Amino acid sequence: MSNIWVKNFAxxxxxxxxxxxxxxxxxxxxxxxxxFAGGLPSPDVFPIERFIExxxxxxxxxxxxxxxxxxxxxxxxxRQFICDxxxxxxIHVQPENVLITNGSQQALDLIGKVFIDxxxxxxxxxPTYIGAIQAWKVYGANFVTVETDKDGMxxxxxxxxxHHKPKLAYLLPNFQNPMGTTLPxxxxxxxxxxxxxxxVPIIEDDPYGKLRYExxxxxxVTKLDADICNNGPKKYQGNVIYLSTFSKTxxxxxxxxxxxxxxxxxxxxxxxxxxxxxxxxxFNQYLAHEVxxxxxLDRHIPVIREIYKKRRxxxxxxxxxxxxxxxxxxxxxxxxxxxxTVPESLNTEELLSIAVDHKVAYVPGSPFxxxxxxxxxxxxxxxxxxxxxxxxxMQRLSEVLKTALK
Amino acid sequence: MSNIWVKNFAxxxxxxxxxxxxxxxxxxxxxxxxxFAGGLPSPDVFPIERFIExxxxxxxxxxxxxxxxxxxxxxxxxRQFICDxxxxxxIHVQPENVLITNGSQQALDLIGKVFIDxxxxxxxxxPTYIGAIQAWKVYGANFVTVETDKDGMxxxxxxxxxHHKPKLAYLLPNFQNPMGTTLPxxxxxxxxxxxxxxxVPIIEDDPYGKLRYExxxxxxVTKLDADICNNGPKKYQGNVIYLSTFSKTxxxxxxxxxxxxxxxxxxxxxxxxxxxxxxxxxFNQYLAHEVxxxxxLDRHIPVIREIYKKRRxxxxxxxxxxxxxxxxxxxxxxxxxxxxTVPESLNTEELLSIAVDHKVAYVPGSPFxxxxxxxxxxxxxxxxxxxxxxxxxMQRLSEVLKTALK
Numbered sequence: 022m023s024n025i026w027v028k029n030f031a032x033x034x035x036x037x038x039x040x041x042x043x044x045x046x047x048x049x050x051x052x053x054x055x056x057f058a059g060g061l062p063s064p065d066v067f068p069i070e071r072f073i074e075x076x077x078x079x080x081x082x083x084x085x086x087x088x089x090x091x092x093x094x095x096x097x098x099x100r101q102f103i104c105d106x107x108x109x110x111x112i113h114v115q116p117e118n119v120l121i122t123n124g125s126q127q128a129l130d131l132i133g134k135v136f137i138d139x140x141x142x143x144x145x146x147x148p149t150y151i152g153a154i155q156a157w158k159v160y161g162a163n164f165v166t167v168e169t170d171k172d173g174m175x176x177x178x179x180x181x182x183x184h185h186k187p188k189l190a191y192l193l194p195n196f197q198n199p200m201g202t203t204l205p206x207x208x209x210x211x212x213x214x215x216x217x218x219x220x221v222p223i224i225e226d227d228p229y230g231k232l233r234y235e236x237x238x239x240x241x242v243t244k245l246d247a248d249i250c251n252n253g254p255k256k257y258q259g260n261v262i263y264l265s266t267f268s269k270t271x272x273x274x275x276x277x278x279x280x281x282x283x284x285x286x287x288x289x290x291x292x293x294x295x296x297x298x299x300x301x302x303x304f305n306q307y308l309a310h311e312v313x314x315x316x317x318l319d320r321h322i323p324v325i326r327e328i329y330k331k332r333r334x335x336x337x338x339x340x341x342x343x344x345x346x347x348x349x350x351x352x353x354x355x356x357x358x359x360x361x362t363v364p365e366s367l368n369t370e371e372l373l374s375i376a377v378d379h380k381v382a383y384v385p386g387s388p389f390x391x392x393x394x395x396x397x398x399x400x401x402x403x404x405x406x407x408x409x410x411x412x413x414x415m416q417r418l419s420e421v422l423k424t425a426l427k
Numbered sequence: 428m429s430n431i432w433v434k435n436f437a438x439x440x441x442x443x444x445x446x447x448x449x450x451x452x453x454x455x456x457x458x459x460x461x462x463f464a465g466g467l468p469s470p471d472v473f474p475i476e477r478f479i480e481x482x483x484x485x486x487x488x489x490x491x492x493x494x495x496x497x498x499x500x501x502x503x504x505x506r507q508f509i510c511d512x513x514x515x516x517x518i519h520v521q522p523e524n525v526l527i528t529n530g531s532q533q534a535l536d537l538i539g540k541v542f543i544d545x546x547x548x549x550x551x552x553x554p555t556y557i558g559a560i561q562a563w564k565v566y567g568a569n570f571v572t573v574e575t576d577k578d579g580m581x582x583x584x585x586x587x588x589x590h591h592k593p594k595l596a597y598l599l600p601n602f603q604n605p606m607g608t609t610l611p612x613x614x615x616x617x618x619x620x621x622x623x624x625x626x627v628p629i630i631e632d633d634p635y636g637k638l639r640y641e642x643x644x645x646x647x648v649t650k651l652d653a654d655i656c657n658n659g660p661k662k663y664q665g666n667v668i669y670l671s672t673f674s675k676t677x678x679x680x681x682x683x684x685x686x687x688x689x690x691x692x693x694x695x696x697x698x699x700x701x702x703x704x705x706x707x708x709x710f711n712q713y714l715a716h717e718v719x720x721x722x723x724l725d726r727h728i729p730v731i732r733e734i735y736k737k738r739r740x741x742x743x744x745x746x747x748x749x750x751x752x753x754x755x756x757x758x759x760x761x762x763x764x765x766x767x768t769v770p771e772s773l774n775t776e777e778l779l780s781i782a783v784d785h786k787v788a789y790v791p792g793s794p795f796x797x798x799x800x801x802x803x804x805x806x807x808x809x810x811x812x813x814x815x816x817x818x819x820x821m822q823r824l825s826e827v828l829k830t831a832l833k
Contacts, residue, residue, distance in 0.1 A: 025626045025666050026692055029594045031544045031566070037698040047498070064491035072494070076482035085470035088478070088678035092453070123529060127704040134565065138437045155702045159540065160437070188435045220431050260431050272494035274709035286432055292443040296561045298533040302708055303680035 036158045055414035058382040060198070060357055061405040063332075066325045067272050068312065075311035079304070087307040093291045093299060095121025095279075096306035102313060103279050110230075111244040114257040117284045120291060121301045125228055125266045125278040127294075129156040132224060132262065134293045135286075136188050137162050144182060144190040146174050148389035148398075150198045150226065153191055164391035171351060173202040176211040183219045190216050190223050194242060195230040196356025199389045199400035203354050209242050216260065217246075223261045228269050228278075231322050233355035234330035243281065258283050267309055269357070270322055275305040329357070329404050335411050336403040343419035345426055357404045360386070362397060367425055369399045375425070381417040442564045461820035464788040466604070466763050467811040469738075472731045473678050474718065481717035485710070493713040499697045499705060501527025501685075502712035508719060509685050516636075517650040520663045523690045526697060527707045531634055531672045531684040533700075535562040538630060538668065540699045541692075542594055543568050550588060550596040552580050554795035554804070556604045556632065559597055570797035577757060579608040582617040589625045596622050596629050600648060601636040602762025605795045605806035609760050615648050622666065623652075629667045634675050634684075637728050639761035640736035649687065664689045673715055675763070676728055681711040735763070735810050741817050742809040749825035751832055763810045766792070768803060773831055775805045781831070787823040 079087050094100065100116040107114060122128040129152060137143065139161030145153065147166035154164065165185045168178035174192060192212065194204040204212070216223050225242045243263040250259035266278035280290060294300070336359055340350055351360045361383075363369065369385040376382060386398025406414060485493050500506065506522040513520060528534040535558060543549065545567030551559065553572035560570065571591045574584035580598060598618065600610040610618070622629050631648045649669040656665035672684035686696060700706070742765055746756055757766045767789075769775065775791040782788060792804025812820060 025623075025628055026689065028626070029542055029628060030695070031540070031542050031547075033544070034541055034695060034698075037695070037702065059496065061496055064495060067490060067494045069486050069490040069494070072490070073483050073486045076486065077479050080475050080479045080482065084473060084475040084478070088473045088475070088680035089470060090465065090467055090674075090679045123704040123708075126702075130703045134437070135440055136435055136437050138439070141437075152702075152705070159699070159702050217431075220434070222431055222435060268496075272710075273496045274494035276704065276706070276708045283432065289436070289440060289443070292440075293565070296443065296532070296558075296565050297536045297703065298529040298682065299558070300682070302529075302682045302711055304678075305708055305711065 033159050033161070036161065038155070054377065054380050054382055055406055055410045055417070056382040057401040057403070057406065057414060058384050059405065060402055062269055062273060062325075062357075063328060063404050065407075066321075066328060068317075068321060071312055071317070072272075072308070075308055079307045079311050083307055087304045089303060091300045091303035091306070093295050094287070095119070095301060096303065096310065099306045099310045100279075102310055103281075106318070107281065110238070111240055112247060112257075112263065112281065114247075114281055118257045118281050118287060120280045120282070120287050120294070121306060122278045122280060122294070123276040123298065123301050124268060124273070125226065125264045126152050126156065127297070128264045128278060128280045128290075129153050129226075131280075131290045131293045131297065132189070133157045133160040133162070134297070135289050142185040142187040144179065144185075144187045144221070145391060146192065146197065147392060148199055148386060148395055149191065149391070150193060151389050153226070154389075154391060166390075166392050169200065169202065171202060172208060173197055173200070173204040174208065174212060176208055176215060179212055180215050183215070183221070187221050190221050191226065192223060192242065193226045194239070195227055196232065196353050196358070198228070198356070199358055199384070199386060200360040201351045201353025201356055201358050203239065206239050209239065209245055213242050213245055213260075224264065225261050226264045228264070228266045229356035230265065231270050232326060232329060232357070234326060234333060236354045256284060257281065262286065270318055270325065271309065271312065275302070275309055277301065277305055277309050332403040332406070332408060332411060333359070335408055336401065336415065339412065339415040339419075343415055345422055348422065357402050359401045359403060361399045361401055363399070363422060364426065365397050367422075368396050370396070372421065372425055376418060376421050379417045379421050381414045381421070383418070439565050439567070442567065444561070460783065460786050460788055461812055461816045461823070462788040463807040463809070463812065463820060464790050465811065466808055468675055468679060468731075468763075469734060469810050471813075472727075472734060474723075474727060477718055477723070478678075478714070481714055485713045485717050489713055493710045495709060497706045497709035497712070499701050500693070501525065501707060502709065502716065505712045505716045506685075508716055509687075512724070513687065516644070517646055518653060518663075518669065518687065520653075520687055524663045524687050524693060526686045526688070526693050526700070527712060528684045528686060528700070529682040529704065529707050530674060530679070531632065531670050532558050532562065533703070534670045534684060534686045535559050537686075537696045537699045537703065538595070539563045539566040539568070540703070541695050548591040548593040550585065550591075550593045550627070551797060552597070552599065552603065553798060554605055554792060554801055555597065555797070556599060557795050559632070560794075560797060572796075572798050575606065575608065577608060578614060579603055579606070579610040580614065580618060582614055582621060585618055586621050589621070589627070593627050596627050597632065598629060598648065599632045601633055601645070602638065602759050602764070604634070604762070605764055605790070605792065606766040607757045607759025607762055607764050609645065612645050615645065615651055619648050619651055619666075630670065631667050632670045634670070634672045635762035636671065637676055638732060638735060638763070640732060640739060642760050662690060663687065668692065676724055676731065677715065677718065681708070681715055683707065683711055683715050738809040738812070738814060738817060739765070741814055742807065742821065745818065745821040745825075749821055751828055754828065763808050765807045765809060767805045767807055769805070769828060770832065771803050773828075774802050776802070778827065778831055782824060782827050785823045785827050787820045787827070789824070
């Protein structure tokens with residue numbers, strides 16, 4: 022290629038890299054490969070008939086507006102829906118506190134754009150969501166890792182890292198990606214307290230919170246914070262940006278998610294989004310609003326939970342039954358992922374190509390770490406493959422592991 | 428608001444500002460206001476019935492894939508469609524040369540992310556598209572302005588600015604936004620030659636190229652460049668990134684646009700897009716592909732042209748008839764906008780609030796300039812309002828101008 026391009030690349034392109042997950046999604050599309058790699062919902066739970074009806078309703082009743090340009094903040098009735106939906110879980114906010122984004126990935130990017138300068142320290146769990154690493158690395162984030170155990174982020178480790186004076190603390194309290202861990206209430210309160218004392222805003226990423234298969238819902242950090250910070254008008258004015266999405270509870274193909282934050286922060290994110298893409302698809306926002314009306318999600322999510330719980334249980338059973346005995350996993354109370362640790366003699370990145378030869382795929386755990394650890398870990402998705410697929414894939418993977426350990 | 432947030436803003440937020448256009452879109456939604464402000468297509472040309480059919484077809488035949496996650500590059504059949512469609516206008520490329528974006532605004536943002544470091548000089552026409560200014564200012568672009576006349580960018584002025592060693596040159600050759608000017612073939616060739624000699628990549632932004640109301644289509648700079656650079660395999664390897672969109676020829680509410688570039692540049696833009704939002708709505712890409720099949724655009728665009736041409740002609744007539752005689756405008760051969768110059772004694776930003784009081788809106792010309800000029804200019808959209816609306820709005824605006832000039 023002509024040097025006319027390469028010599029003009031911005032310095033930040035050196036920090037860009039293709040996501041391992043994205044590249045693996047390509048593998049997962051190859052015929053015959055059973056993929057536990059992506060974070061894909063099952064198409065079995067896509068409410069296609071309801072989408073067909075809703076599309077026609079939206080286009081007939083609101084076609085002129087639904088196909089037109091919209092506002093950067095998002096479609097007001099959808100923002101109001103998100104307020105009403107959040108209130109069911111104790112987060113009381115107004116539409117001024119809500120920004121509609123193109124998937125949570127865009128919210129992460131906008132947060133990076135608004136908060137992260139080259140070299141800024143950002144606190145993350147170790148391991149943490151690969152998409153956040155990718156979004157913020159471009160802006161020059163210097164990741165400071167907080168240790169985790171089977172209950173997620175360890176508050177003492179968070180406190181110990183505060184001397185780095187972080188710009189942000191990034192948390193996935195429910196069924197963490199990739200580990201599947203859930204922060205107990207007490208830790209949520211401790212973490213919130215530590216961050217507030219040190220003046221560090223929290224990004225609470227909660228894509229899976231509604232997909233719980235056992236135990237009771239635990240209040241979000243945002244709710245805990247709002248209970249302390251809000252006075253009277255119920256406009257949220259606290260210390261947390263809360264992220265969630267329609268991708269896991271409805272469908273991912275609309276690219277619809279949302280951020281909840283103090284109004285002034287929403288305004289700043291809106292300015293960033295204006296320059297990034299003007300606004301999120303008007304049509305998709307009308308469509309999601311129409312599909313979700315009459316409390317549809319409250320009826321639909323239990324259906325998803327039932328199917329995914331079965332798949333989770335099956336995958337855990339098959340690990341117990343088929344995998345070498347020195348393979349361990351975290352039992353996730355919800356979400357989409359099993360986090361698996363294999364003996365230290367194995368490197369899951371190297372093992373992946375052998376697995377793909379055997380027509381099964383997963384995500385190596387190393388890219389979820391910002392400190393080079395996790396070489397003997399892997400993330401396995403249990404939501405996408407059918408039960409038959411899970412049986413076959415786990416059989417294949419157990420053979421790959423056994424052969425590698427010989 | 429708690430200082431916890433503001434003290435953590437990135438330095439680049441100082442360069443963010445709400446777009447005047449976006450803020451004005453809010454005004455244009457107020458009841459009774461006739462808005463010539465936005466760049467909105469007319470909903471009269473939205474093919475709603477075809478969208479209803481296409482939605483049902485896509486959901487019934489491809490629901491499982493159309494509502495699922497997709498690849499960052501975009502839906503392959505849609506990228507192939509864009510190749511076939513571009514070939515009709517002499518741009519011969521392969522899907523590897525095409526990236527689907529969330530509107531052209533996202534393409535501008537990704538280009539900024541990949542190419543622009545703080546302080547980098549970027550060549551723009553004076554005036555130029557406000558969205559490009561907004562997208563690139565955030566990354567720290569230092570805009571270097573090239574003079575224009577009734578035929579658009581002046582090649583001699585471009586040559587004279589090359590000593591700044593610009594990273595990029597940004598052009599809107601067809602029915603420029605905001606001026607409505609069109610670069611003659613000879614200038615396109617000269618500008619391409621100058622940029623290539625100086626090793627400066629060109630961004631050719633062409634949202635309106637198909638909306639021509641008089642005269643003959645002029646080859647894009649990308650086609651001229653491909654004719655020189657391409658050998659054999661027809662994979663484009665040249666010096667231009669070409670941007671276009673479905674927003675003006677189909678509907679804006681899907682947020683679908685595309686970039687054409689050498690494959691290596693597409694790959695870099697894909698890396699940037701992965702971190703920005705993973706991918707563009709799968710459903711909308713399937714939908715656009717279904718709507719556009721069987722050469723629909725070739726039949727639909729002439730319908731749009733006929734309606735917009737009438738509205739352009741009407742608006743020009745009304746300026747001639749009603750406006751003070753020392754008001755001038757550029758006659759646009761296509762596109763969506765009339766560029767109007769009022770006497771220097773008037774400031775169109777100040778005049779806007781009076782106009783809105785009189786229930787008519789436009790965009791002041793000043794924000795389209797990166798050098799503080801254009802205080803007595805305004806951009807007027809003729810595509811969105813009905814003919815009746817245009818008559819009424821122009822009557823109101825003529826009174827505002829006459830009163831101001833008294």
